[in-house]
Amino acid sequence: MDLQTLHNTAHLARITLNPEQEDALIQDLSNIFSLFNTLEQAALSHLSPLAHPLEHHQLLREDLVDSRDMHPSLAQNAPAYEAGFITVPTVIK
Amino acid sequence: MTALHLHTATQLHQLLKNRELTPTELTQYYLERIQNIDPKINSFVCHTTEYALAAAAESDKRWQNNAPRSLLDGIPMAHKDNFCTQTIPTTACSKMLAKFVPSYNATVVEKLAQQGAIMLGKLSMDEFAMGSTNETSYFGAVHNPWHVAHVPGGSSGGSAAAVAARLVPYATGTDTGGSVRQPAAHCGITGLKPTYGSVSRWGIIAFASSLDQAGCLANSAEDIAYILNGMAGHDAKDSTSSLHTPETFHHALTDSLKGKRIGLVENYLKDLPPEMATLIEECADAFRQLGAEIVPIQLSQNELAVATYYLIASAEASSNLARYDGVRYGHRAENVSDLAQLYCQSRAEGFGEEVKRRILIGTYALSAGYYDAYYEQARRARRAILNDYQQAFESVDLLLAPTTPTTAPKIGDNATKSKAEVFLSDLYTVGVNLAGLPAISFPVGQLAGLPVGAQLIGAHFSEASLLNAVYQYQQHTDYHKAAPSL
Numbered sequence: 001m002d003l004q005t006l007h008n009t010a011h012l013a014r015i016t017l018n019p020e021q022e023d024a025l026i027q028d029l030s031n032i033f034s035l036f037n038t039l040e041q042a043a044l045s046h047l048s049p050l051a052h053p054l055e056h057h058q059l060l061r062e063d064l065v066d067s068r069d070m071h072p073s074l075a076q077n078a079p080a081y082e083a084g085f086i087t088v089p090t091v092i093k
Numbered sequence: 094m095t096a097l098h099l100h101t102a103t104q105l106h107q108l109l110k111n112r113e114l115t116p117t118e119l120t121q122y123y124l125e126r127i128q129n130i131d132p133k134i135n136s137f138v139c140h141t142t143e144y145a146l147a148a149a150a151e152s153d154k155r156w157q158n159n160a161p162r163s164l165l166d167g168i169p170m171a172h173k174d175n176f177c178t179q180t181i182p183t184t185a186c187s188k189m190l191a192k193f194v195p196s197y198n199a200t201v202v203e204k205l206a207q208q209g210a211i212m213l214g215k216l217s218m219d220e221f222a223m224g225s226t227n228e229t230s231y232f233g234a235v236h237n238p239w240h241v242a243h244v245p246g247g248s249s250g251g252s253a254a255a256v257a258a259r260l261v262p263y264a265t266g267t268d269t270g271g272s273v274r275q276p277a278a279h280c281g282i283t284g285l286k287p288t289y290g291s292v293s294r295w296g297i298i299a300f301a302s303s304l305d306q307a308g309c310l311a312n313s314a315e316d317i318a319y320i321l322n323g324m325a326g327h328d329a330k331d332s333t334s335s336l337h338t339p340e341t342f343h344h345a346l347t348d349s350l351k352g353k354r355i356g357l358v359e360n361y362l363k364d365l366p367p368e369m370a371t372l373i374e375e376c377a378d379a380f381r382q383l384g385a386e387i388v389p390i391q392l393s394q395n396e397l398a399v400a401t402y403y404l405i406a407s408a409e410a411s412s413n414l415a416r417y418d419g420v421r422y423g424h425r426a427e428n429v430s431d432l433a434q435l436y437c438q439s440r441a442e443g444f445g446e447e448v449k450r451r452i453l454i455g456t457y458a459l460s461a462g463y464y465d466a467y468y469e470q471a472r473r474a475r476r477a478i479l480n481d482y483q484q485a486f487e488s489v490d491l492l493l494a495p496t497t498p499t500t501a502p503k504i505g506d507n508a509t510k511s512k513a514e515v516f517l518s519d520l521y522t523v524g525v526n527l528a529g530l531p532a533i534s535f536p537v538g539q540l541a542g543l544p545v546g547a548q549l550i551g552a553h554f555s556e557a558s559l560l561n562a563v564y565q566y567q568q569h570t571d572y573h574k575a576a577p578s579l
Contacts, residue, residue: 004362005457013411013456014418014433016441025450028512032454035513036400039470042477049472050479052303053289053529054553062228071198079425089535091432 001030095124098259099576102316105262106164109156116152118165120145120211123169127213127260130579134236134245136255138174139182139215145169148211155209164319166209171261173252174215175222176202176307177296185298186230187220189443199296200328201265201307208323213261217251220445221414222267222300224248225275225518226507229447235532236505237280238577239543243501246276249310251572253280256310257578263311263320270402271496271522273308274534278546281536283563283573284310285317288553289529290335291320293328301409302333304402304526313573314421314535314563318342319460320539321556337554345557346564350383353494353562356390356489356547361521365495369545372538373495376547380493383565388489393483395524397474399516402523404458404471410448411455417443450512479528491562492550495521496534500543525550536572544575 006026010017010070071084080087100108108114124142131137144169162192172178175185177195184190198206206212219229223237227235227238227250235250237243238258245254249266256264266273268286285308292307301304323503325339355454357377360371377387419425419439424437457466485492498518507515522537525532525548534548539545551559567573 001457003490006453009453009460012460013452014415014436014440015444015452016434016437019443021446027451028450029453029457031511031513032403032516033457035516036404036458036467036471039397039400039404039474040466042397042470042474043468044477046474047473047476047480049469050476052333053475053527056290056333056335059329059334060332060335061329065123072194074421077193077196077422079419079422082538088420088563089429089431090434 001026001033098126099244101313102168102262102311103319105165105168105315109167113123116149116156116211117146119167120149120169123213123261130258130260133241133579134215134238134249134254134258135215135233136235136258136260137171138184138186138217138232138251141181141212145211145213146416152209153213161209163208163323165205165323167211169211169213169261170205170263171214171216171255171382172202172212173218173249173267174548175218175267175298176265177298178202178215181215183215184231185221185299186218186232187443187445189417189449191231191424192423197296197360200293200330201324202296205323216255216264219248219250221298222248222269222272223410223446223447223451225271226502227251228504228507229445231445236504238579239281243277243503243543246279246501248272249324250276252310252324253277253282253284256280256282256312257577263316266308266310267297268308268526269304269308270406270526271519273310274496274522274532274546274548275519277310277534279501279544279577281539281544281572282310282312283314283533283535284308284523285321285533285556286531287321287325288335289530290333291339291554292324293331293334295328299413301406301528303409304406306526313567314345314533314560315346318346318560318564340557342557342560345561348561350380350385350562350565353385353491354388354489355380355385356388356485356492358392358492358494359389360391360393361494362396365498368540369495371517372545373493373547376537377493379566379570380562383569388440388491390485390489392485392524393415394477394480395520396447396526398478398524399520401471401474401478402519402527403454403516404467405475405527407451408459408468409455411452411459414448414452419443469556475527478524482528482530486552491558494548494550495519496546496548500545501539521548529553531556531559533563535563535566536575538572
């Protein structure tokens with residue numbers, strides 16, 4: 001993990017990094033990925049990847065229209081709300 | 094007479110049944126106890142006094158009409174703060190959700206309320222359930238009731254501390270990599286992580302969806318059997334919910350252990366401090382005296398478990414937590430000029446350091462060029478770990494192992510260790526989550542005044558068998574009755 005990789009990863013994760021903490025973070029992540037590298041040595045190529053511990057298929061619920069008006073309860077959690085819409089900074093100038 | 098708070102939920106039910114007290118009196122007793130004791134341990138992040146008294150008054154009426162809904166009717170409890178509670182703040186102990194008020198109840202919250210449970214408040218946890226000490230909570234560290242300079246474990250640290258301090262007879266928790274069992278062990282109580290999919294995840298704030306499982310913490314396996322009766326079952330709202338029909342768990346509490354084969358996981362014992370290994374071996378002896386056959390067994394693939402768990406959990410977390418962008422709900426940064434900056438700055442300010450670290454790990458592991466080397470390899474290792482357990486269950490009914498490699502560390506100790514070293518403290522718990530198995534941690538003694546826990550692990554949907562084994566053990570030992578003085 002180097003500074004450029006850290007910046008690329010932070011961009012993908014949409015997190016602004018504090019420049020003062022970058023060196024410590026690189027050290028932390030390098031340390032953690034060296035733990036992960038133990039998996040590289042394991043002979044696992046004969047095994048298929050496991051996604052679900054019980055290997056069940058995802059269940060689908062019925063496709064039903066729900067006519068409840070959730071606006072008021074959802075609006076109360078919105079950081080900025082105006083005239084029935086959640087507002088954000090200007091996107092197109 | 095024994096103080097009320099030293100009773101288990103099952104015993105409190107008997108007192109209600111004998112008309113020795115009412116749900117309102119019981120609720121008032123616990124509310125007062127929380128007010129007096131909790132400032133010493135900081136386990137609650139929200140008190141729901143009005144709600145609790147209203148629910149207790151309704152329970153009073155049902156008891157007066159001889160129509161309680163279940164054994165839990167009128168019994169106080171509290172929820173971990175990642176269970177959504179309608180009109181009551183649910184924060185996952187993050188600044189990101191500090192002002193979040195859900196518009197609905199999690200299925201578990203709804204089901205327990207229908208059973209007559211009286212919620213007294215919400216309990217602290219590691220932020221977004223990421224941690225094993227409860228030090229990452231936005232609302233401050235929780236203290237272990239046995240020794241307040243020590244951590245209670247995590248991530249359900251508030252739940253474990255509150256139950257151990259007898260501030261509530263039971264609490265809910267979630268276990269993604271040991272987050273019910275590890276704090277239960279550190280606090281000297283009993284905690285169950287059910288089979289993946291057997292208790293609904295709907296309305297629980299997601300961390301790692303293929304690993305997250307709701308569980309419960311109490312002072313006996315008997316209590317947990319009744320609580321699980323109220324929590325388990327298929328939920329159409331959770332697409333990973335199992336169709337398996339749950340048993341009536343307390344019906345299994347009479348089975349003899351004669352003829353049961355319990356595998357003692359020997360490779361877990363070899364790195365354990367000798368005095369902890371002795372307590373686990375004494376526990377095995379107790380099961381032997383109850384009629385079980387103890388068989389030495391190895392879980393050799395467990396050496397892959399920590400790396401596999403942290404890769405998969407972080408990858409899933411990076412995806413799940415992408416929803417927190419400062420737009421629809423959650424923390425929003427101020428003074429930003431465009432949408433991209435709004436996302437990045439809101440997430441930088443709203444998430445704590447541990448959460449950000451895990452999002453970065455997961456993002457990196459899932460990124461182009463690394464996916465096969467990390468994530469796909471971890472999913473193959475997950476198969477190897479599941480196969481290892483399945484092979485073990487061909488020769489034994491249950492597995493006995495330590496829950497943790499040490500007793501509860503001091504608050505602040507983990508800050509002096511490398512992150513990889515901290516992750517290794519989850520060595521004995523994470524394999525169970527990767528394999529989706531049920532496991533229960535229970536107290537087996539103490540070292541230097543701090544509790545030690547053992548765990549029994551079973552095959553998928555073997556909760557009744559696990560609960561019965563620990564119930565039988567607790568009929569012949571007193572470790573679960575010990576309470577800290579606060």
